[in-house]
Amino acid sequence: METAARVSESAGGLGRDPRSVAAIVYDGLCLFEYSIVVELFGLSRPEIENWYRFETFSIDRAPLRATGGVTVEASVDRSALDRAGTIVVPGWRDLEETPPSDLLDELRAAHADGARIASVCSGVFVLAAAGLLDGLRATTHWRYAERLASRYPKIEVDSGVLYIDEGRVLTSAGSAAGIDLGLHLVRLDFGSEVANHVARRLVVAPHRDGGQAQFLERPVAVEEDASFAALLDSVRATLDGEHTIASMAAGIHVSSRSLIRLFRRSLDTTPHEWLTQERVRLAQELLESAEGGVEQVAARSGFGSAQLLRHHFRRRVGLSPTAYRRRFSKCDSS
DNA sequence: CATGTGAACCGCCAGA
DNA sequence: ATTCTGGCGGTTCACA
Numbered sequence: 001m002e003t004a005a006r007v008s009e010s011a012g013g014l015g016r017d018p019r020s021v022a023a024i025v026y027d028g029l030c031l032f033e034y035s036i037v038v039e040l041f042g043l044s045r046p047e048i049e050n051w052y053r054f055e056t057f058s059i060d061r062a063p064l065r066a067t068g069g070v071t072v073e074a075s076v077d078r079s080a081l082d083r084a085g086t087i088v089v090p091g092w093r094d095l096e097e098t099p100p101s102d103l104l105d106e107l108r109a110a111h112a113d114g115a116r117i118a119s120v121c122s123g124v125f126v127l128a129a130a131g132l133l134d135g136l137r138a139t140t141h142w143r144y145a146e147r148l149a150s151r152y153p154k155i156e157v158d159s160g161v162l163y164i165d166e167g168r169v170l171t172s173a174g175s176a177a178g179i180d181l182g183l184h185l186v187r188l189d190f191g192s193e194v195a196n197h198v199a200r201r202l203v204v205a206p207h208r209d210g211g212q213a214q215f216l217e218r219p220v221a222v223e224e225d226a227s228f229a230a231l232l233d234s235v236r237a238t239l240d241g242e243h244t245i246a247s248m249a250a251g252i253h254v255s256s257r258s259l260i261r262l263f264r265r266s267l268d269t270t271p272h273e274w275l276t277q278e279r280v281r282l283a284q285e286l287l288e289s290a291e292g293g294v295e296q297v298a299a300r301s302g303f304g305s306a307q308l309l310r311h312h313f314r315r316r317v318g319l320s321p322t323a324y325r326r327r328f329s330k331c332d333s334s
Numbered sequence: 335c336a337t338g339t340g341a342a343c344c345g346c347c348a349g350a
Numbered sequence: 351a352t353t354c355t356g357g358c359g360g361t362t363c364a365c366a
Contacts, residue, residue, distance in 0.1 A: 244341080245343090257343095270342075272341085272343085
């Protein structure tokens with residue numbers, strides 16, 4: 001999508017771009033937490049301009065023994081930490097073990113230089129050991145909360161939330177909460193429209209019927225108004241029909257002007273922009289499930305013609321509809 | 335790819 | 351005073 005990437009002003013000193021992400025791995029790696037980081041920041045997303053660049057940096061020499069008995073190799077090039085504007089620590093192998101002091105030094109230096117540092121689950125113990133959390137609020141998996149608080153009394157531990165954003169230091173709770181934290185960062189850097197897009201692609205729901213759809217659709221949306229949310233749902237359910245600003249506005253009894261404001265405020269986009277975005281998404285699903293030709297897909301997703309579908313599809317996804325179908329028709333993993 | 339037409343969008347202001 | 355809403359006019363944008 002062509003929404004210009006916004007760089008959150010909270011991060012990034014001179015030369016540090018928050019969209020340059022480095023994940024730290026170690027012997028004893030928690031694969032699940034690491035994978036979350038990869039899924040969020042490490043996959044290529046040609047449809048989004050200026051997407052994250054992702055590197056992995058290992059503090060130990062290969063092979064790393066990871067969870068599940070597999071071994072992993074990773075780069076030990078420390079310069080990754082000098083470049084990164086966002087550094088993620090996905091867990092830590094042993095709560096009783098103090099992380100290596102050179103790692104702590106480098107984290108402190110990166111932080112002082114303007115980098116954002118984020119942790120998933122037990123990764124918070126690394127940030128804590130570096131002293132980056134002193135005087136700040138932090139969270140972690142509920143099982144570790146007490147230990148974190150007693151060992152680091154200067155940290156205000158709150159185990160009741162999914163993640164905590166202290167500006168340049170961010171922590172998240174149990175493993176999966178790393179997804180929420182990651183989406184939060186995406187929202188800061190690219191806006192909620194993109195964050196929602198990523199969230200949806202992440203939660204690949206090949207058969208989306210059940211009542212969970214609501215929950216999966218917009219994990220980071222900020223819809224203050226229930227009737228506005230209902231409007232979005234009803235439009236989404238009838239994407240093949242005609243929708244104008246006037247008709248949508250009438251649907252919730254507000255003026256066109258207010259409708260435009262609602263979209264801007266809660267989704268940071270415009271009605272028309274959102275509509276084509278939704279239509280392209282639907283077209284993606286239809287293409288993935290391999291029903292009908294491009295002509296039919298266009299009609300069912302509300303594009304007046306196949307040309308129009310091609311135009312928008314290419315612009316937003318980066319591939320032509322047929323190329324997309326070829327590539328993602330069966331096992332799309334992102 | 336250029337171009338005309340109508341819709342979409344947003345800043346601004348007035349009224350609630 | 352503050353915040354929200356609707357309408358107007360000009361500009362931009364999408365579609366044919």
